[in-house]
Amino acid sequence: MIEAVKSRLIERLEKIVGNQFVSTNPADLYIYSYDLTPAEPHSPDIVVLPQSVEEVQAILKIANEEKIPVIPYIAGGNVGGLTIPLQGGITLDLKRMNRIIEVSETDMYALVEPGVTFGQMKAYLAKNHPTLKYTYAFSPQSTGIIANAIVQGLDNLSFRYGAASHWVTGLEVALATGELVRIGSCAASKTWQAIVPFPELDGLFLGWQGATGVITKMAVSLWPNPPYNEAVTFMAMDIEGAYEIFQSIIRTRIPDDLIGTSFALNKAGVAAYEHKKMCLYPAIHRLPDEPEFVITAELTGNTEKELNAKAEAIGEAVKARCKSYKYTGPETVPSTTAAFPLQALGVLSSGGGLNWVGTYGPMSRWLETVKRGCELQDKYDITRSCYTRIMNEGHFAGLRWMIPYDKGDPTLVERVKDLCAEQLDMVLETGFIPYKTPVWAVRRLEEKVSPDWLKLHRRVKAMLDPNSIMNPGRWGMPLK
Numbered sequence: 001m002i003e004a005v006k007s008r009l010i011e012r013l014e015k016i017v018g019n020q021f022v023s024t025n026p027a028d029l030y031i032y033s034y035d036l037t038p039a040e041p042h043s044p045d046i047v048v049l050p051q052s053v054e055e056v057q058a059i060l061k062i063a064n065e066e067k068i069p070v071i072p073y074i075a076g077g078n079v080g081g082l083t084i085p086l087q088g089g090i091t092l093d094l095k096r097m098n099r100i101i102e103v104s105e106t107d108m109y110a111l112v113e114p115g116v117t118f119g120q121m122k123a124y125l126a127k128n129h130p131t132l133k134y135t136y137a138f139s140p141q142s143t144g145i146i147a148n149a150i151v152q153g154l155d156n157l158s159f160r161y162g163a164a165s166h167w168v169t170g171l172e173v174a175l176a177t178g179e180l181v182r183i184g185s186c187a188a189s190k191t192w193q194a195i196v197p198f199p200e201l202d203g204l205f206l207g208w209q210g211a212t213g214v215i216t217k218m219a220v221s222l223w224p225n226p227p228y229n230e231a232v233t234f235m236a237m238d239i240e241g242a243y244e245i246f247q248s249i250i251r252t253r254i255p256d257d258l259i260g261t262s263f264a265l266n267k268a269g270v271a272a273y274e275h276k277k278m279c280l281y282p283a284i285h286r287l288p289d290e291p292e293f294v295i296t297a298e299l300t301g302n303t304e305k306e307l308n309a310k311a312e313a314i315g316e317a318v319k320a321r322c323k324s325y326k327y328t329g330p331e332t333v334p335s336t337t338a339a340f341p342l343q344a345l346g347v348l349s350s351g352g353g354l355n356w357v358g359t360y361g362p363m364s365r366w367l368e369t370v371k372r373g374c375e376l377q378d379k380y381d382i383t384r385s386c387y388t389r390i391m392n393e394g395h396f397a398g399l400r401w402m403i404p405y406d407k408g409d410p411t412l413v414e415r416v417k418d419l420c421a422e423q424l425d426m427v428l429e430t431g432f433i434p435y436k437t438p439v440w441a442v443r444r445l446e447e448k449v450s451p452d453w454l455k456l457h458r459r460v461k462a463m464l465d466p467n468s469i470m471n472p473g474r475w476g477m478p479l480k
Helices: 003-017 026-031 053-066 118-128 145-150 239-250 263-273 304-321 342-350 363-379 410-430 439-448 451-464
Strands: 046-048 070-073 090-093 100-104 109-112 168-174 180-183 214-221 228-236 257-262 293-301 327-333 352-355 359-361 386-391 396-401 403-406
Touching: 003 046, 003 053, 053 070, 053 090, 053 168, 053 214, 070 214, 100 118, 109 118, 109 168, 118 145, 145 214, 228 239, 228 304, 239 257, 239 293, 239 304, 239 363, 239 386, 257 263, 263 293, 293 304, 304 327, 342 403, 352 410, 359 363, 359 410, 363 386, 363 396, 363 410, 403 410, 410 439
Parallel strands: 046 090, 070 090
Antiparallel strands: 100 109, 109 214, 168 180, 168 214, 228 293, 228 327, 257 293, 257 386, 352 403, 359 396, 386 396
16 A cells, blocks of 8 residues: 555554554554464555544545555454455454444344354343344354354354354445445334344345445344253264254254264364364274264253153154164253363464365255365375254255364475365365355355356446455455
């Protein structure tokens, strides 16, 4: 950025938010230049921390006038390099906008600002609305609720309700021009209960990684919070058996959550719990008498009798379908929905890196995709680390191979990057589509989609962001 422009811009931004919330300090900028992934670091020119919608609008108007890139930011834990500023510009850190504005007990929604985290929401509901609950991501409690919905994340109610973007019931968005729009029932009333029956314009902003506007408010669905919960686990000796166990449980429509992980990943994770360095390379293999896959169904009930009946029904369904497969279970264990996520602990003890090819795709191709992805990990001598979550009662599945790694080991970094590149090509063959899509995967997807889809996609970006200031170089428009 030209120094004269930068100096003028800083002066104008300080008038909006105060000089203590504008920084060009290299130490501050460095924090925003990288994330857990091997993505190439890039620093912003300026970091700004607004606290109100009006401040966001004013910042966007200036940036649009000066044609300065703006990158919305909350916690930076997206595991996709999605907030690394590819062209410098302004990082718009929204964590000061952290109000839970409203919780409707009757309509069962919460209205929040971008800085509200999963941990904050959990504590707030437990104290003020204990009969309601929100979903929780498989990530640290500092993860932002709005960010998780924007990137279409998966959470501990995804078996019932799908991706986090499906639970959005209203939006307020500041456009690149500084204009402010509301989407859903809130556009015409004071309530935020649903997007329908309006045209579903939320799709102009969800999934776009901040490339079409800044979401300043979001309403999300809440659900009743049953008093009883537990988990039922099965251990399959092979991936084929795991697939059949999943299909058995899917057809019951009973769980709140249904997940599976490679047993070898659990073995590697033990090191982290023992305060040792967790390392997936060289590969840790399971022994012949150990399972290949661990499956967990999370259950809730309004009574203990209901909870027990659900666990029994799942056990009977698996037993009836999986007679020809080797597995153990069901074993009933305490619910793990509020546990500290394994991947976070692994990253803390492995050298600060985490990468994956995270995807959504059809259950009909799940078995093939899991086997081929794990075989690629074998090829690179990296521990099998598959994690899968069944979504929307089995209509599709979330699937990824989580790879904590040491960012200080350049040889291992290249090995991880090469593995992920091969896994991406493989999943695109089998119909799985990457989510939280890093820029290199966006470019590969653009080669796969139809030319007319790509034209429409770029027309939408150009319409909403005519000067291409919003997180440029990602969805909607490649870097020039």
